[in-house]
Amino acid sequence: MHTPAQGRVLVVDDDPTVAEVVAGYLDRSGYDVARAADGPSALERAAAHRPDLVVLDLMLPGMDGLEVCRRLRARGPVPVIMLTARGDEDDRILGLEVGADDYVTKPFSPRELVLRVGSVLRRSRAAAEREPLGPLSAAGITVHPDSRRASRDGTELALTIREFDLLTFLLRHPGKAFSREELMQHVWGWDFGDLSTVTVHIRRLRAKIESDPAQPTLIQTVWGVGYRLDASGGAGRDE
Incomplete structure (x- = not known):
């Protein structure tokens, strides 16, 4: 068995070939890997030995990946990388809405998946070790990073x-424009x-x-650059 410091990963996929390939690559990369073929067994394994990260197929029989992710999140924070057989944006949005930290569309490169596992774990551990910060506020929005609560x-x-992380990051840097690449690196930890x-x-x-998402005044688009948080929430033309 590999050292616990490398991380315990639970791979949940009903396709035995996919699960075997993913588990094999993760094992050779130094992770302690457990496998499950359906939602109930995944929840049982996660309860018995809490994983550091879950690689979770969206299209599971019976209890789908979205429900598994919701139930895992109800027990406490754990990073999740969602696997989807389709590249449809609706699937990606659903996975991200329930708290998935990343998604990979099948067919995928096992090597890339291993890199993403490492990236998500590093980001998660860095966030856990970060010094607690006081409340952040702008234009009626208040965020408490220590308790991970936000209000308007x-x-x-x-x-x-990830919505919370994105809002917190922008509130920490009011008035500064960030490209999508920079936000991906700072908020998701992806290169x-x-x-x-x-x-x-x-x-x-x-x-x-936003009061009117079609005319955003807080998170504004900076054409040719990316996005900027306007701490005053003042009116401004946007997309």
């Missing part, structure tokens, strides 16, 4: 894990990946914090 004009916001992930999260976050 006193009403609590229902944010996914590679589908930049539409950032676009989707910005759109979802705007829908939850």
Whole structure:
């Protein structure tokens, strides 16, 4: 068995070939790997030996990956990389909405998946070790990084894990424009990946914090660059 410091990964996929290949690559990369072929057995394994990260197929028989992810999240934070057989944006959004930290579309490169596992784990551990910060506020939005709670004009916001991280990062750097590549690196900890992930999260976050998401005044688009948080929430033309 590999050293616990490298990380315990639970691979959940009903395709034995996919599960075997993924588990084999992770094992050779130094991870302690467990496998499950369906939702109930995945939840049992996760309860018996809490994983550091879960590689989770979206299309599982019976209890699908979305429900498994919800139940895992209800027990406490654990990074999840979702596997989907389709590249449809709706599937990606659903996975991201329930808190998946990343998604990989089948067919995929096992080597790339191993790199993403390492990236997500590093990001998760860095966040856990970060010094607690006091509340961050702008234009009626308040974020408490230590308790991971956010509110708008006193009403609590229902944010996914990565939406919360994105909002917190922007609140820490008001007025500064970031490209999608920079946001992907700072918020997701990825040096590679589908930049539409950032676009989707910005759109979802705007829908939850802007008075009029079609005319956003807090998270503004900087044409040719990326996005900027306007701490005043002042009016401005946007996409």
